[in-house]
Amino acid sequence: MKYCVETFDLTKNYGDFAAVDTLKMKIKNKSIFGFLGPNGAGKTTTIKMLTCLALPTSGTATVAGQDILKNPNEVRQKIGMIPQMVSLYGDLTVKENVHLCGDFYGVHEDLRDSRADELMEMVDIKYAENKPVSQLSGGMKQKASVVASLIHQPEILFLDEPTIGLDPTTKRILWDMVEELNSEGRSIILCSHDMYEVELLCDDVGIINRGLLAAFNTPQGLKDTMITERKNEKISRSSNITKIVEEMQKEASPEENASLNSVKDYVEKKNRDSMELSVMISNLDDNLLTQLENLPITYKITKQHSGRIVIDMEDSEESVTKIISGIIENNGNITSISTKDPSLEDVFVRVTAKKEEVSDDNGGN
Amino acid sequence: MIMVETKKIKWMFKKDLMVLWRHKPRLISLILFPIIMITLFGYGMGGTLTNIPVVVVSQSSGPITDATLNAIKGTNIYDVVNIINDPNKGKQMVMNGQVKAAIILPPNYDDMQSQSPKNVIIDADSSDQMASSALVPTSQALFSQISNQIGIQKLQAMGLSSSAAQSSQVQVQSETQSQVLSSPTPAASGINFQSIVNSINFQINKLYGNISYIDFLVPGVLAMVVLFSCMFGMGESIAGERERGELARLFMTPTSITTIVGGKIISKLTIETGRAVILIVVAIALFGIVIAGSMLLTLLLLVLVALCFVGFGIMISARVSTQEDYMQMVQPITLPMMFMSGVFYPVETMPWIFQKIAYLLPLTYANDALRAVMLKGAGIGAIWLDVVVLLGFTALFFALGVRSFNRDV
Numbered sequence: 148m149k150y151c152v153e154t155f156d157l158t159k160n161y162g163d164f165a166a167v168d169t170l171k172m173k174i175k176n177k178s179i180f181g182f183l184g185p186n187g188a189g190k191t192t193t194i195k196m197l198t199c200l201a202l203p204t205s206g207t208a209t210v211a212g213q214d215i216l217k218n219p220n221e222v223r224q225k226i227g228m229i230p231q232m233v234s235l236y237g238d239l240t241v242k243e244n245v246h247l248c249g250d251f252y253g254v255h256e257d258l259r260d261s262r263a264d265e266l267m268e269m270v271d272i273k274y275a276e277n278k279p280v281s282q283l284s285g286g287m288k289q290k291a292s293v294v295a296s297l298i299h300q301p302e303i304l305f306l307d308e309p310t311i312g313l314d315p316t317t318k319r320i321l322w323d324m325v326e327e328l329n330s331e332g333r334s335i336i337l338c339s340h341d342m343y344e345v346e347l348l349c350d351d352v353g354i355i356n357r358g359l360l361a362a363f364n365t366p367q368g369l370k371d372t373m374i375t376e377r378k379n380e381k382i383s384r385s386s387n388i389t390k391i392v393e394e395m396q397k398e399a400s401p402e403e404n405a406s407l408n409s410v411k412d413y414v415e416k417k418n419r420d421s422m423e424l425s426v427m428i429s430n431l432d433d434n435l436l437t438q439l440e441n442l443p444i445t446y447k448i449t450k451q452h453s454g455r456i457v458i459d460m461e462d463s464e465e466s467v468t469k470i471i472s473g474i475i476e477n478n479g480n481i482t483s484i485s486t487k488d489p490s491l492e493d494v495f496v497r498v499t500a501k502k503e504e505v506s507d508d509n510g511g512n
Numbered sequence: 513m514i515m516v517e518t519k520k521i522k523w524m525f526k527k528d529l530m531v532l533w534r535h536k537p538r539l540i541s542l543i544l545f546p547i548i549m550i551t552l553f554g555y556g557m558g559g560t561l562t563n564i565p566v567v568v569v570s571q572s573s574g575p576i577t578d579a580t581l582n583a584i585k586g587t588n589i590y591d592v593v594n595i596i597n598d599p600n601k602g603k604q605m606v607m608n609g610q611v612k613a614a615i616i617l618p619p620n621y622d623d624m625q626s627q628s629p630k631n632v633i634i635d636a637d638s639s640d641q642m643a644s645s646a647l648v649p650t651s652q653a654l655f656s657q658i659s660n661q662i663g664i665q666k667l668q669a670m671g672l673s674s675s676a677a678q679s680s681q682v683q684v685q686s687e688t689q690s691q692v693l694s695s696p697t698p699a700a701s702g703i704n705f706q707s708i709v710n711s712i713n714f715q716i717n718k719l720y721g722n723i724s725y726i727d728f729l730v731p732g733v734l735a736m737v738v739l740f741s742c743m744f745g746m747g748e749s750i751a752g753e754r755e756r757g758e759l760a761r762l763f764m765t766p767t768s769i770t771t772i773v774g775g776k777i778i779s780k781l782t783i784e785t786g787r788a789v790i791l792i793v794v795a796i797a798l799f800g801i802v803i804a805g806s807m808l809l810t811l812l813l814l815v816l817v818a819l820c821f822v823g824f825g826i827m828i829s830a831r832v833s834t835q836e837d838y839m840q841m842v843q844p845i846t847l848p849m850m851f852m853s854g855v856f857y858p859v860e861t862m863p864w865i866f867q868k869i870a871y872l873l874p875l876t877y878a879n880d881a882l883r884a885v886m887l888k889g890a891g892i893g894a895i896w897l898d899v900v901v902l903l904g905f906t907a908l909f910f911a912l913g914v915r916s917f918n919r920d921v
Contacts, residue, residue, distance in 0.1 A: 200763055201920040220766035228764050234757035238531045247523050251765035253516045
């Protein structure tokens with residue numbers, strides 16, 4: 148089995164509203180897949196359909212090699228889910244909840260008990276096994292939910308925003324656990340709004356927007372695509388304006404030509420291949436700022452708080468060196484410096500801002 | 513496979529009982545609610561009844577019979593369903609529940625010459641305490657008046673003056689009220705005034721003995737408590753669990769809706785049976801009610817009633833996603849059902865449109881069957897129709913509930 152999940156025009160309509168629209172997606176087996184999307188984009192609905200908690204309006208999917216419509220119980224047996232809303236019985240203890248789930252998955256009693264103990268040890272909740280779930284903290288509830296979801300040793304684990312509302316320490320424990328489960332050969336499908344979490348854990352990322360799969364790649368692949376797209380946009384914009392100005396110059400007077408030349412220079416400069424550099428200078432003053440603005444490689448400088456400036460400059464190998472030299476020559480004291488590449492969050496914002504774009508080759512590899 | 517499913521059902525049952533035990537306020541309310549209900553309704557209810565269905569058995573014809581029938585028809589407490597001439601048939605109609613009383617006029621009712629008193633008998637359905645307690649005094653007053661009028665007519669026929677008759681009538685009434693049946697007051701002509709004026713002997717036959725209002729109320733309240741408990745309980749059990757995401761945990765597992773619903777039904781039925789026993793024990797201890805029929809049949813009926821309303825609850829909760837939604841849907845059904853199904857007042861005394869609606873409500877059949885067993889001592893043979901209707905409602909509710917049950921969370 149090459150893919151743990153494969154969707155075939157998966158669609159879910161609520162009345163006239165298409166929450167998920169002809170979704171085609173393939174998720175590699177034994178990978179950690181990050182499923183992103185703005186609120187209401189359709190990711191929870193997709194997860195519900197894949198976990199057989201909601202019926203698709205049309206289309207279908209295979210999960211762990213089983214069709215969600217034809218063999219829903221086989222799918223349920225092979226998957227585990229840690230839902231957004233903790234869905235354990237608050238009045239039952241951790242142990243009772245885990246045993247209940249074990250029995251509902253048909254796990255033999257002896258195996259159930261030993262696995263429950265093993266899993267509770269693994270997530271460090273064994274000491275609270277006799278406490279009612281309602282008395283546990285958010286992090287402990289999530290841990291209990293993890294144990295209940297793994298009691299039947301699923302092949303695929305779905306996590307719907309598992310770290311929402313958790314403290315950083317508990318988040319890290321869960322992340323470690325996700326990596327450990329993946330290293331054991333389980334496929335993980337992670338829905339999250341935490342870009343850091345997704346970037347840290349996921350092998351592949353899919354971004355859904357308005358029910359459509361808007362992007363699918365590795366986290367680095369998505370960022371590279373964004374950089375390329377930005378460059379192409381600038382080149383295209385510059386080239387279009389230059390063509391128009393050149394047409395105008397054919398019929399222009401010498402004075403007008405001079406003005407048009409300056410317009411052309413401005414446009415080319417504005418749309419030249421550029422990069423951003425963030426620098427913090429402890430003794431930043433107006434004189435230093437002017438010196439930097441006058442450097443030929445500098446397009447624009449934006450002054451931020453606490454001596455931080457963001458320099459929009461020519462994208463070349465020497466540019467960074469030239470800027471640093473310029474600061475040092477003018478007695479500037481650099482306290483930090485970093486290039487500003489697009490983050491996964493930038494990719495997310497860019498992708499989800501597009502309204503009608505649909506990838507023909509939706510995901511898959 | 514069967515073992516696994518059995519274990520799941522056992523879990524559903526065990527889980528619901530554990531949750532109940534750990535929710536002490538809910539548990540206390542579960543026990544206190546029926547006690548409060550029975551106490552409040554036992555001591556506090558009252559009302560005026562009209563249009564009680566009766567049958568008149570007329571074995572004679574003539575002006576007095578006609579006048580009496582007109583008087584009965586003109587009294588708004590009676591709704592004369594039929595006028596027949598067979599006393600046994602009249603009694604049977606009462607026992608079948610077609611009417612609340614049979615007013616039996618004797619064969620000599622129109623015989624003005626007869627010196628012997630006319631025995632008017634009322635066979636009353638005393639299991640309907642509300643109806644019989646309203647019928648008896650009204651009928652007594654009506655026939656006392658008729659008796660006096662007959663007496664006056666007799667005296668006039670004998671040539672005595674109206675004023676003499678009036679004074680004699682007052683005297684006789686006075687003696688009747690004081691229960692002093694001393695030697696007849698001799699008149700100048702030697703006529704026995706009492707035997708003339710007091711010409712109707714009025715006799716009440718309470719077919720099921722003396723039944724108090726609390727006796728009448730208990731079966732209805734029992735059914736009503738089961739109704740509310742099942743309806744509200746299913747709201748918590750299904751809509752509440754769905755809302756809290758607990759049901760989703762079960763739906764994630766390879767488990768059928770039938771198994772989940774089955775487990776819920778068994779746990780609910782167990783709770784309701786226990787609750788019914790508490791209610792009966794409290795009613796016996798506090799108010800000394802007597803169950804005329806089989807205690808086992810009473811309990812089985814309550815289980816059937818609970819099953820029916822659990823089915824109703826499942827049907828309503830099948831598609832709602834929150835408990836509040838469920839409550840909003842259930843309240844407009846349960847409250848009118850409570851008032852229209854004869855818990856407090858006999859169905860027959862309601863306006864005709866409500867009567868028609870009442871027979872579309874399962875609680876009406878539950879009340880009818882429970883009253884028949886608990887008050888009249890009826891067996892399964894007498895209540896089979898109610899049982900069949902309740903079973904029909906139950907099957908319908910479960911079929912619709914399971915069919916429309918929304919697994920989407």
